Amino acid sequence: MDSQTVSLVRTTFKAVAAVDDGPERLTRSFYSILFTDYPEARDFFPAAMETQRDRLVRALAYVVDRLEDADTLLPYLAQLGRDHRKYGTQDAHYTAVGNSLIKALRNFAGAEMWTDDVDRAWNVALGVVASAMTGAANADTAPAVWGGTVIETKQVLRNLAVIKLKLNEPMPYTPGQYMSVQIPSRPRMWRYMSPATPASDDLTVEFHVRGVTGGWVSPSMVSHTQVGEEWLLGAPLGSLGVPANPARDMLLIGCGTGIAPLRAQVLAMAEWTTSRRVHMFVGGHHPCDLYDLGMLWDLSMQNPWLTVTAVTENTHNPWWHVAEDYEAVSPGMGTLMTGQIGRVVASLGDWADRDIQIAGAPSMIQTTKFRLMAGGTPVENIRHDPLY
Structure with a gap:
């Protein structure tokens, strides 16, 4: 992307973010357009959308801030694309998302701000995002999701539990990475969690879960998880891990x-x-x-x-x-x-x-x-x- 494209995308997004309730209004408009124009997309999302809307605006902000940093942005988008395989996402879904986001931005910004150059810039930027995500997803030969059976749960504090699972097949994650997790009582409500143990030959993985007051998922994990439950886990994500240079x-x-x-x-x-x-x-x-x-x-x-x-x-x-x-x-x-x-x-x-x-x-x-x-x-x- 050239500097003008980056500048136009960044300026537009910051103008939206600067308005009172701007990010919330934008995400509400985006999902309304997406579910109206592409009703089949609704099946990919949970009934309660508050967390999903917050994730979208934060992800957009992260991408917009790093449009000129390909070394950081492209690996992040590749991981995100591999993670989205758990939804059954296809290339056409990225087109639907891009079209709906541009429509929401255009409606929010108005004719004065949304010029032809701005429209072109956003199409270029979202094209790069979609290309990086679909390319990584289509090239990945690992499972889209892993299954895990709860083998132990221990509530160590009133609002905190240690939960161990046995995976149904090896997951080659790096110590320090995180992954999305779905529990049976909260379908389509994926939550990101970091294993507290490195990958092991016996296929066990341990999560430390704190119940967030008012949360949809974590309180259920802490208080109601039962041995024998089947959880789903998405692809490993994140760049934390032991650095290769042992001198530091x-x-x-x-x-x-x-x-x-x-x-x-x-x-x-x-x-x-x-x-x-x-x-x-x-x-x-x-x-x-x-x-x-x-x-x-x-x-x-x-x-x-x-x-x-x-x-x-x-x-x-x-x-x-x-x-x-x-x-x-x-x-x-x-x-x-x-x-x-x-x-x-x-x-x-x-x-x-x-x-x-x-x-x-x-x-x-x-x-x-x-x-x-x-x-x-x-x-x-x-x-x-x-x-x-």
Whole structure:
């Protein structure tokens, strides 16, 4: 894409985003047009569309911000295309989506903003997106979805469970990646989750799930998952993982169940000899949120290359925490650090010599990244998954 195309697409999208309720109105209009002009497309989507609309606008923003960065954008689109195979998506569906999005944008922008040049620019940009996604999807020979049977579920906190599945066939994911998951009680409501363990020969995979208040899927996962349930899993996604260059040490920063992709990596590294140092910060609002700290601390005792530091924003547990829940501090472990995890990590140095990965809620990732950059950390050293 030339610079004029990128500029026109970006300017139009930012104009939409700047209007009150602009992104929400755009996505509502888009899906209304899509389901009216292509009624067969409705079967691909869940009954409740709130999460889907939010995902669309975030994905659009991610793509628009990276139109000039082919090295980042094209691999992302390729992964997205492979992931969409789980819906049974065909090339014609991408045409339907592109036509509906352009129609929604044109209706929103009006004749004054939506010039012939703008129309051409959006057609070019969406053509690149569709080409990258369909090309990767059509070239993929892996299964479109994997099946998994729940073999163990353990509720370790009131709102958090560890769930283990046995896959029906090997899934070659990289420790640090994530994938979409669908449970039987919530058809077509796919949720992205990171395995907390590396791929294993016995085909087991472990997920750490926190129930989000008001959520459609996660509370059901935490409270109602039964052994024997059959889950579906989409293609592995994401670029987190142990870097190929062993000369650079690692800094891993995770909060809550965001530790899962980082945990999978250190477990994988513990299986082979590594010369790199790894410092892992594990954070939470309360000490009880450090539900897996004991295992990580034990792992650090067995592997001198691994350092684990615990950080909590509060020194006391909430009223609902009971003694039977996981205890945060293992015997022999030092005092917990207190504070917002990004502030704490940034206060300990600029970490300029580290490969840095951040995992957790989008707000935590953004805050931690900005604090590290303000402290002198090069932005190119920092990695995290797309914030949606």
